[in-house]
Amino acid sequence: MNEHFKLMVLLWVILIMSHVCFLLGGWLVWYPVGCTVIAVCQHYLWLSSFFAMSAISYKLFKTFDSISTHNDSHGNLKCYTYILGSPAVIVASCVAMHLTGFFQYGSPSFCWITGSLNIGVSFALPVAVLLLINIVFFGMIVKSLGQSMDTAASATSRYNLKQRLILHVKLSSVMGFTWLSGLLANIPHLTFFRYIFLFLASSNGFFVAFAFSVNRRILGLLRDSIRSRNTGKSAQQKQLAEASSTVKIKGRKSDEKNV
Known part of the structure; x- marks a missing residue:
């Protein structure tokens, strides 16, 4: 099993657990302790999914980068530490502030982070930074991939264009670009993006599995x-x-x- 597939499997597991916690949050909203625990788990898992997407973007960039080294066991360990450890630091800080009253997990309405400022600082800001990093990696991958395809004249130009489009769609599905619709949904007069976001976010794992497994x-x-x-x-x-x-x-x- 290669490293890319291991990261994909880890991303699938994280996404499945995220959706399970989301469903449990609807049942535990009347139990404050359980609601708080589910909110913490959701915060950690959703952040982990974005860090996993960022790590996959980096690995894909290194794969298409001809001067990179592909067999780096220490780099792989750092990659898993980055995926699982980075969100743990953020969530642990938020839990500490929650215990001291400066942060709030859970509410009588939903099992999530309470307060627009808290959501913006602890979740939206890291997600926006990771998405920006993924966009940069995506641009670099597209450039490297285009150069590789231009040098290989084994297929017609029409086939190359189709192949590039399919690869670009596959790459974008694993980089979290569907969450851009969620950021746009917070802009006034663009609330219709909420429906698009709900569909894309709930089907993210399916799109990733379909793109890379089928x-x-x-x-x-x-x-x-x-x-x-x-x-x-x-x-x-x-x-x-x-x-x-x-x-x-x-x-x-x-x-x-x-x-």
């Missing part, structure tokens, strides 16, 4: 598996039909002998 090879394997199962079932039914006909013939012969 390809021609996987579809071919699924098609071959379905065909083999259908062939096996038809062969089995044919054998059963032949066996039943053989039994009937033997039964008729035995009846004729008895007569």
